Amino acid sequence: MKVDAYIGEYLGTLALVLSILVFNGNALYITAAFGAIIYTLGKLSGGHINPAVSAAMVLKGQLGWNQLAFYVFAQVSGALTSVYLYKLYAK
Secondary structure, eight states: OOHHHHHHHHHHHHHHHHHHHHHTOOOHHHHHHHHHHHHHHHHHHHHHHHHHHHHHHHHHHHHHHHHHHHHHHHHHHHHHHHHHHHHHHOO
């Protein structure tokens, strides 16, 4: 079990979704944030940051089906946490 990878996916997805919400759809800022997230957490978790990418890795044979559930759980949890934080601290 790769706990570090799941934590990386959680934090990466949290940061990505939060940046989308905070930067209000500004493509330049979101792209810069995404690049920083992948650069920072990519080696830790594989840099999927998206359940569709994780599913593609399973189909490609680079990730097991049992790991997919943990990856998706971490990613969805990160996204939900970012929405909660945004609503908590937004104007």
